[in-house]
Amino acid sequence: MLDRISDKFTDVIRSISGQARISEKNIEDAVEEIKIALLEADVNLRVVRRFVNRTIQEAKGDAVLKAVSPSQQFIKIINDRMVQLLGDTRQELQLKGPDTTSVILLYGLQGSGKTTTSVKLALELKNQGRRPMLAAADLVRPAAIQQLMILGEQHGIPVVADEKAKDPSKVAKSALQRAKKEQFDVLIVDTAGRMQADLDLMKELQGIKKVVDPVEALLVADAMTGQAAVDIAKTFHDQIGLTGVILTKFDSDTRGGAALSIKSITDQPIKYIGTGEKITDIEPFYPERIASRILGMGDVVSLVEKAQEAFDEQEAIELQKKMMSASFTLADYLDQFKKMKKMGSVESMLGMIPGLKAQEAAEAVDEGEMKREEAILLSMTLKERDNHLIIGPSRRKRIAKGSGTSVYDVNKLLKKFEKMRLMMKKMTKNKKYQQQLMRQFGG
Numbered sequence: 001m002l003d004r005i006s007d008k009f010t011d012v013i014r015s016i017s018g019q020a021r022i023s024e025k026n027i028e029d030a031v032e033e034i035k036i037a038l039l040e041a042d043v044n045l046r047v048v049r050r051f052v053n054r055t056i057q058e059a060k061g062d063a064v065l066k067a068v069s070p071s072q073q074f075i076k077i078i079n080d081r082m083v084q085l086l087g088d089t090r091q092e093l094q095l096k097g098p099d100t101t102s103v104i105l106l107y108g109l110q111g112s113g114k115t116t117t118s119v120k121l122a123l124e125l126k127n128q129g130r131r132p133m134l135a136a137a138d139l140v141r142p143a144a145i146q147q148l149m150i151l152g153e154q155h156g157i158p159v160v161a162d163e164k165a166k167d168p169s170k171v172a173k174s175a176l177q178r179a180k181k182e183q184f185d186v187l188i189v190d191t192a193g194r195m196q197a198d199l200d201l202m203k204e205l206q207g208i209k210k211v212v213d214p215v216e217a218l219l220v221a222d223a224m225t226g227q228a229a230v231d232i233a234k235t236f237h238d239q240i241g242l243t244g245v246i247l248t249k250f251d252s253d254t255r256g257g258a259a260l261s262i263k264s265i266t267d268q269p270i271k272y273i274g275t276g277e278k279i280t281d282i283e284p285f286y287p288e289r290i291a292s293r294i295l296g297m298g299d300v301v302s303l304v305e306k307a308q309e310a311f312d313e314q315e316a317i318e319l320q321k322k323m324m325s326a327s328f329t330l331a332d333y334l335d336q337f338k339k340m341k342k343m344g345s346v347e348s349m350l351g352m353i354p355g356l357k358a359q360e361a362a363e364a365v366d367e368g369e370m371k372r373e374e375a376i377l378l379s380m381t382l383k384e385r386d387n388h389l390i391i392g393p394s395r396r397k398r399i400a401k402g403s404g405t406s407v408y409d410v411n412k413l414l415k416k417f418e419k420m421r422l423m424m425k426k427m428t429k430n431k432k433y434q435q436q437l438m439r440q441f442g443g
C-alpha cells in the first residue's frame, strides 16, 4: 500500500529531520525531491505544481527559517499540505435516519470492483447497526447478478434481483419500493459498468438516479489505474454528479496518484478505500492517517483502532490475568493467531509503524513461519493445547505429519512457546510493567 511513494517521502523527511538549521537551499532541494516523488506517483501535474509552490512559499517564511526547530516546522508544512491534498477531514456518508430508506448508488467501470464493493459497504453498514438491502441493477456484465446474489447470501444481506429484467431503472425502482415496505434503511444499488464511460452508460445511470433520488452517488474507481481513475471521476462527476469516491485495490496501489489527485481535480472526497479481496477489506478514508503513512510517520491511530476491534476488552483482561499467572497455554497462543488475522496481514500492520519502511517491515516478519506455526497448533488436540508438557516424541511426530511440517518445526515452536512463558513470568514480576499492562488494557 503506497510503498513506493512512502519510501521516497520517508527519505526526504529523514534527511530534513537530521538538520539543526535549514537554509533556503535545503528547502528547495527537499521540495525538488518531493516534486519528483509526486510525479513518479502519477499525481496530476497541476496538482503537483500547486503543492510545490505553496510548500515553498510557506516554508521560506520566517515561521520556518527562524523557528526553534525549523526541521519540525518544515515537516509539519509538508504534512499539512499532504492532508489537504487528500481532502482535509474524513467525509462520512450522508445517510438519513433509520426510519427512512437512504439510497446509495454505486457507479464504476467494469472491473473496478463495484459488485464486490456493494457487498463490502452493505456489510460495513450492517456492522454499524443499519439494515441494508442490495439491488442488482447491473444488467450488462454477465454473471454480475449471480455474483451479487451469492455474496449477499453469504453475508446475510438481502438482494433484489430480476434476471429477466431489461431496464435497470425499473429494477432500482422496484427494489426501492420493497426496501421501503420492508423497512430497510439503506438500499445499495449496483449499476452496470462498461469498458469506458460512454454516452449510453451515462444515460442509463442518469435514468436510475432520477427514479431513486440517492443521498449518495459514489464512483467506485480502481486506484491502480492512477490518473485514469481521476479522469473517470471527473467525467462521471461532470455528467451525472457524484457525492464521493470509493478507491478500490488500494492494497495493490504502490504509487498513490489517484488518492492524491481526486479531491483537487474533482472536488469530491474519497469516502472509503478497498484494501483487499475479502468482503471485510474496506476502510473509511482518513486523510490525516494516509498522509502520515506516506510521510513514513506511521499510522498509529489506525493500528490502535484495529487492535481494539480485534481485542474485546473483557478478553484482554482475561489474557492479562493469564499472562500474569503464567497459565498462558498453547490454546491462547492459537487464539492470538486468529486475532492477528482479524487485524489484517502482519506486513500491513507493520507498515503502520512510524519510521519503518514498507520493505523493512516485510523483511521483519516471516508470514510463512506464522502459517506453519498455526498449522502445527491446529494439528494438536485440545488436551495438548491446554498442557504442552504432555507432548512427547510420538505426539510430536503425529503433529508434524498432520500439519505437513517436520518434527524440527514442532520442536522449534514448543521451544519458542516455553521461552515466551518464561519471559511473561519475568515481565509480570516487574511492577512497572504490570502497571503499564493495566493501563493498556484499561484495567
Ligand code: GDP
Pocket: 108, 109, 110, 111, 112, 113, 114, 115, 116, 117, 141, 144, 193, 247, 248, 249, 250, 251, 252, 273, 274, 275, 276, 277, 281
Ligand atoms: P465490477 O466489474 O466492477 O463489478 O468488479 P468486481 O466487483 O467483480 O471486482 C473485480 C475484481 O477486483 C475482483 O477480482 C475483485 O475481487 C477485485 N477487487 C475488488 N476490490 C478490491 C480491492 O479493494 N482490493 C483487491 N486486491 N481486489 C479487489
